[in-house]
Structure formats: structure tokens, C-alpha cells
Amino acid sequence: MGALAALLVVALAVGIRFVISRLNAHDEAAKEVPSDLYSPVACNPNMVETTIKPRNAAAGQPVVFDVTLHNKSTTNPCYINAGWSNLQVNVTSGSAQVASLAVCKAGPENRQLLLDRNYTASVRLTWHGKASASGCGNSGETAKAGTYVAELTFQDKTAAAAKESFTLG
Secondary structure: OOOHHHHHHHHHHHHHHHHHHHHHHHHHHOOOHHHHOOEEEOOOOOOOEEEEOOOOOOOOOOOOOOOEEEEEOOOOEEEEEEOOOEEEEEEOOEEEEEEHHHHHOOOOOOOOOEOOOEEEEEEEEEEOOOOOOOOOOOOEEOOOOOEEEEEEEEEOOOOOOOEEEEOOO
């Protein structure tokens, strides 16, 4: 009977030791969560994929551009300035400059966006549809029917450039 009691005590001690070691291993694993994965960093062209798509394109009418910014990173969220001081859209026809949306200064000058990992944000920009080689085109002629190219760039190079051809009908 004494041997059985001793065996039970040893089994109980081993069981308790096992449970305690599993709890400690769980605590260590929880401590090793890489917190730097959740720290935002400045976006860069390798992280952020961009598109620019005209929504409606009729001669003599404003053209709305939908700009998407997709953080492809699986490691960090990133921040980017999508205001007119940084985000530039040039509209050209052939080799002729038609308009520069940054010169128009529409919307906020600085618009900081935080893009989580694998997150897409949208920005809507409007070109009023007037042509001016020197910039905004507020006082220029209405852009005529034809093919145009909208090119999206970022002054601080935090995202890749994007181009889209469109037709004013």
C-alpha cells in the first residue's frame, strides 16, 4: 500500500510539473509576439500599389478619378499623404499638358492616411474638364473630345506611380 501511495505522489508531482511547464511555455510564446509588425512605417513604392480610374468622361463635363492605394505589405501598416501637396495628377493629351490637379489645390493640402496591412483606401479627385498648359485650367477652354492620359505620382515617392488612358466622348 505504501508503494502505491508513493507512486501516486510521484505521478501527481509529475502531472503538476507538466501543467506548470505548459503554462510557462504559453507565457513565453505570448511574450514573443512581434509587436513591430503593428508599428506603422512610412509607405514606399514596394508596399503601395496604386490605380487611377476615370469614373465619367464626357467632353465639357468634370471628370472624377477614383484613386486606390493598396498596402501590399503583410508586415506593417503604413502612412501616406494623399493631400494635394503630395498627390499629383497630370492630365495630358499626346505631348500636351492639359491640367495638373495639384495646382488646382482641391481638397485638403495634407491628408494623412493609415493603410493597414493588405488594406485598400480610396481617394476621389475631380478634374473640372478645362484645359490649361500652365496648371489648373480654371479659366481655360473646355477639354475637347479625344484621348487623354491621367498620371498619378507622389512628390515624396511613397507609392508607385499609375497611369490610365481615357477618352472624353
